[in-house]
Amino acid sequence: MAHPVYVAVDWGTSSFRLWLIGKDGSILGERRSGEGMTTAAKTGFADVLASHLAALSVPQNVPVIACGMVGAKQGWVEAGYVDVPASISSILTGAVSVPGQSRDVRILPGLAQRDKASPDVMRGEETQLLGALGPDSKGLQAVCMPGTHSKWVHVQDGEVIGFSTFMTGELFDAVSKHTILSHAVANAEEAQADHSAFRAAVSAAFRQPAMASNLLFTARSGQLLHKLTAAGAQARISGTLIGLEIAGALSDAPNDTPVTLVASGRLRGLYETAFKFLSLKYTVIDADIAVRRGLSAAAEAIWPN
Amino acid sequence: MAHPVYVAVDWGTSSFRLWLIGKDGSILGERRSGEGMTTAAKTGFADVLASHLAALSVPQNVPVIACGMVGAKQGWVEAGYVDVPASISSILTGAVSVPGQSRDVRILPGLAQRDKASPDVMRGEETQLLGALGPDSKGLQAVCMPGTHSKWVHVQDGEVIGFSTFMTGELFDAVSKHTILSHAVANAEEAQADHSAFRAAVSAAFRQPAMASNLLFTARSGQLLHKLTAAGAQARISGTLIGLEIAGALSDAPNDTPVTLVASGRLRGLYETAFKFLSLKYTVIDADIAVRRGLSAAAEAIWPN
Numbered sequence: 001m002a003h004p005v006y007v008a009v010d011w012g013t014s015s016f017r018l019w020l021i022g023k024d025g026s027i028l029g030e031r032r033s034g035e036g037m038t039t040a041a042k043t044g045f046a047d048v049l050a051s052h053l054a055a056l057s058v059p060q061n062v063p064v065i066a067c068g069m070v071g072a073k074q075g076w077v078e079a080g081y082v083d084v085p086a087s088i089s090s091i092l093t094g095a096v097s098v099p100g101q102s103r104d105v106r107i108l109p110g111l112a113q114r115d116k117a118s119p120d121v122m123r124g125e126e127t128q129l130l131g132a133l134g135p136d137s138k139g140l141q142a143v144c145m146p147g148t149h150s151k152w153v154h155v156q157d158g159e160v161i162g163f164s165t166f167m168t169g170e171l172f173d174a175v176s177k178h179t180i181l182s183h184a185v186a187n188a189e190e191a192q193a194d195h196s197a198f199r200a201a202v203s204a205a206f207r208q209p210a211m212a213s214n215l216l217f218t219a220r221s222g223q224l225l226h227k228l229t230a231a232g233a234q235a236r237i238s239g240t241l242i243g244l245e246i247a248g249a250l251s252d253a254p255n256d257t258p259v260t261l262v263a264s265g266r267l268r269g270l271y272e273t274a275f276k277f278l279s280l281k282y283t284v285i286d287a288d289i290a291v292r293r294g295l296s297a298a299a300e301a302i303w304p305n
Numbered sequence: 306m307a308h309p310v311y312v313a314v315d316w317g318t319s320s321f322r323l324w325l326i327g328k329d330g331s332i333l334g335e336r337r338s339g340e341g342m343t344t345a346a347k348t349g350f351a352d353v354l355a356s357h358l359a360a361l362s363v364p365q366n367v368p369v370i371a372c373g374m375v376g377a378k379q380g381w382v383e384a385g386y387v388d389v390p391a392s393i394s395s396i397l398t399g400a401v402s403v404p405g406q407s408r409d410v411r412i413l414p415g416l417a418q419r420d421k422a423s424p425d426v427m428r429g430e431e432t433q434l435l436g437a438l439g440p441d442s443k444g445l446q447a448v449c450m451p452g453t454h455s456k457w458v459h460v461q462d463g464e465v466i467g468f469s470t471f472m473t474g475e476l477f478d479a480v481s482k483h484t485i486l487s488h489a490v491a492n493a494e495e496a497q498a499d500h501s502a503f504r505a506a507v508s509a510a511f512r513q514p515a516m517a518s519n520l521l522f523t524a525r526s527g528q529l530l531h532k533l534t535a536a537g538a539q540a541r542i543s544g545t546l547i548g549l550e551i552a553g554a555l556s557d558a559p560n561d562t563p564v565t566l567v568a569s570g571r572l573r574g575l576y577e578t579a580f581k582f583l584s585l586k587y588t589v590i591d592a593d594i595a596v597r598r599g600l601s602a603a604a605e606a607i608w609p610n
Binding site for chain 2: 112113114116117118119120121149164165166167168170171173174175177178179180204208209210211212213214216217218221222224225226241244245247248251
């Protein structure tokens with residue numbers, strides 16, 4: 001086995017992902033589990049990490065760099081926030097050491113926007129951001145990191161000038177499970193996704209964001225009056241919330257601001273479909289690659305060879 | 306006891322309200338219960354009605370006029386919809402008789418908007434609308450009927466030209482109970498309501514509706530960064546959803562369109578606060594009075610003396 005140099009950990013609320021990285025940046029080993037902050041806060045962060053390191057037989061002298069909710073107040077060790085505006089690379093300087101460990105373990109800080117009118121926080125996405133853009137990005141950019149709480153970051157010449165959280169994923173769940181629309185989407189998973197209904201909903205919400213909570217209701221009224229299918233209703237809910245998010249995220253951005261989408265899997269597909277239909281200029285980077293690249297940048301800054 | 310002329314029933318999804326009306330329009334008796342459509346569909350609509358009529362000793366020859374979800378497909382007898390555009394008074398002509406009853410029982414139809422892009426339906430609110438405006442209203446008006454599913458109706462010279470449902474109340478419940486914001490609002494009921502946070506949120510969502518799902522998240526980030534209270538977080542959620550609703554409902558209406566608010570209790574207070582803060586021209590009519598007046602107009606049209 002090639003010589004391991006450091007361990008990179010993306011430790012979120014509900015997921016744990018670990019990579020063992022070699023000298024040339026190659027991935028020597030990988031672990032994934034559901035032992036996110038919520039679980040680890042009960043079973044012990046040190047034990048969770050130790051078990052995954054043992055599974056990969058990681059030598060004692062190999063250090064660990066982590067990002068995400070593991071650095072929250074309810075996490076392992078609070079890693080604080082870097083306040084924006086701030087350069088993307090400033091998170092590299094804010095890592096905290098976990099005390100009492102035989103191994104060198106550090107956790108990266110999050111970002112905070114302390115503006116009274118638009119307070120916001122992130123943990124983990126700042127590392128994805130670093131990995132997606134690198135420390136030296138040029139010009140004005142919008143970075144979209146979709147998820148339970150989607151983050152949109154506005155960057156100017158390598159400096160984070162502002163960011164916003166949109167509760168898109170969580171609203172989709174709450175609306176689909178805990179409102180009258182739960183009947184409208186029953187068994188939608190078993191059907192083919194309705195891309196045309198999704199695109200129409202994205203466009204409607206993007207053009208008329210003020211109508212969002214009405215557009216959601218058309219998932220029901222469309223069934224009562226126009227035999228909309230369950231898959232169509234689900235696409236309408238998802239498209240409405242994503243269209244609303246994009247409208248909000250770009251509302252203060254100049255036209256033609258290039259968008260970097262940091263996503264993987266199903267979400268990547270949905271957001272790409274939305275961006276294309278809205279004729280937005282965008283590039284994509286896989287979310288896993290972005291977070292690993294960001295953790296690597298941090299490891300190389302902290303432990304330079 | 307004065308001579309009873311008819312019985313008026315507002316029979317919604319989760320509530321049942323009945324008034325015994327005398328010759329001069331006076332209320333001779335009243336019943337309220339939670340035996341809405343959901344309950345009555347199991348226990349039997351005829352039995353529910355009979356028990357309340359018996360409690361008031363209503364003579365067998367007194368007819369009953371009802372509105373609301375009792376006329377839905379899942380209700381007692383399907384009363385269909387009147388399609389808009391339609392005159393407010395057209396619902397008077399669409400009542401259906403409940404077959405097999407010894408007493409004359411009629412259910413008023415709902416309204417349907419069959420437009421492909423904005424399908425919508427209402428049941429019960431059309432009767433409130435009739436009661437609030439009367440059949441001969443003049444000019445352009447917007448009528449707001451807030452609730453679990455708020456309805457906004459646009460009326461021109463007594464004709465309903467369009468309407469929209471906003472899921473405001475149900476979204477408030479789902480967001481407050483089934484998202485991360487449930488922590489932010491924990492125990493908010495025990496504290497004094499935060500009117501200033503409510504007004505600020507109404508205004509922010511009204512001005513920037515596209516930011517709605519971000520403004521919701523500030524109920525959490527405001528606590529993390531600015532010690533926002535639980536009552537403040539609750540006010541922010543409620544204000545955001547109501548501000549979004551008003552922005553959407555008035556987005557296509559000319560400035561200065563007069564608004565008629567049909568509401569009672571806590572909701573009336575919230576919407577009045579919002580309208581005042583947004584400098585909207587409005588009048589208020591109590592929701593109970595409006596539905597009773599609408600049912601009375603229907604009874605007098607069906608059973609003229």
